[in-house]
Amino acid sequence: MRHTTFRFALAPTPAQVMMLDRHAGASRFAYNQCLRLVDDALAAKRAEPQVKVPWSGFDLINAFNAWKRSEAAGRGRCRDSFRLRNRHGNGRGCSIRVGEGRPRSVTLPTIGVVRVHDDTRRLRRLLRPVAQLDPGTGQSRMAPRAKILFATVSGHGSRWYVSLNVQAPDLHANRRHLPRPAGDDGFVGLDRGLIAFAVAATADGAEVGRFRAPMEDLAVANLITTGG
Numbered sequence: 001m002r003h004t005t006f007r008f009a010l011a012p013t014p015a016q017v018m019m020l021d022r023h024a025g026a027s028r029f030a031y032n033q034c035l036r037l038v039d040d041a042l043a044a045k046r047a048e049p050q051v052k053v054p055w056s057g058f059d060l061i062n063a064f065n066a067w068k069r070s071e072a073a074g075r076g077r078c079r080d081s082f083r084l085r086n087r088h089g090n091g092r093g094c095s096i097r098v099g100e101g102r103p104r105s106v107t108l109p110t111i112g113v114v115r116v117h118d119d120t121r122r123l124r125r126l127l128r129p130v131a132q133l134d135p136g137t138g139q140s141r142m143a144p145r146a147k148i149l150f151a152t153v154s155g156h157g158s159r160w161y162v163s164l165n166v167q168a169p170d171l172h173a174n175r176r177h178l179p180r181p182a183g184d185d186g187f188v189g190l191d192r193g194l195i196a197f198a199v200a201a202t203a204d205g206a207e208v209g210r211f212r213a214p215m216e217d218l219a220v221a222n223l224i225t226t227g228g
Contacts, residue, residue, distance in 0.1 A: 003149075004168050006123045008106060008116040010153075010160040019111050020153060020160055027082035034060045080155035084109050086148045096148050096164070099124045106162055108151060116162070126168055145169050 012020060037054060045051040054063040086096040087109070097107040098120050106120075107113050126146035134141045146168040153162050 001167050002170055004166050005163050006120075006166060007161060007163045008118045008120065010106070010162055011115040011117055012160060016111055016114055017160070020155065021080075023082045023111070023153070024080040024155060028080065030064060034064055037063045082153055084151045084153070086150055094148060096151050098127060098148070098164070106151070106164070108153070108162070114162075123164065123166065126166070 010020075034054075037060070041051055041053040045053055052059075054060045084096065086094050088094055095107075095109045099105060100107050101113055102115065103124070104116050104118070104120055105113050106116055123146075127144045127148070129142040129144050131140055131142055132145070133139070134143075146166050149165045149167055151162055151164050153160060155161075
């Protein structure tokens with residue numbers, strides 16, 4: 001299995017925009033408060049080494065919940081973004097769904113069905129149940145080839161986007177990159193610069209080629225980048 005991301009531009013209603021703003025505001029507030037909790041713990045740890053710093057996600061959740069019950073408060077700034085986990089259960093399947101009701105739509109927890117500008121056909125095809133063998137029992141079953149793990153909703157200017165993190169099947173063997181032969185370092189990058197037009201390097205960072213601006217060097221650099 002592999003992990004990939006599908007990103008869609010949202011077309012929310014005015015009421016949904018208000019809900020997205022509230023979710024982003026709550027996420028922003030929690031992020032900045034957790035950051036402050038870590039900073040305060042690090043400062044206290046310099047004076048008292050036994051102080052515990054809440055590094056893990058669970059530690060931060062516990063520290064944040066404890067802070068909510070206290071009289072402390074604070075707020076800062078970060079970009080408008082929040083994450084929603086894809087929950088399962090209650091007999092309704094996944095809480096994050098694609099193409100429900102209309103093909104170009106994404107269903108998000110609490111927010112509901114939000115229209116998107118982009119075509120969702122590729123993702124819907126991966127999420128459609130198909131006959132496949134159960135790896136545990138070896139029996140045939142109907143199940144999706146992929147599943148959505150979580151959604152990240154972010155605002156950029158006046159637009160909102162949703163990025164769906166998907167656990168998908170491996171690409172067909174014909175579409176995968178061929179492995180390098182043993183001992184073949186090959187070119188792994190080509191950087192453009194000011195002193196030299198382009199510099200080629202191997203996997204260990206060794207410089208193997210430097211090209212100037214004349215047309216013959218540009219042609220060589222083009223062959224390297226395109227593989228021609």
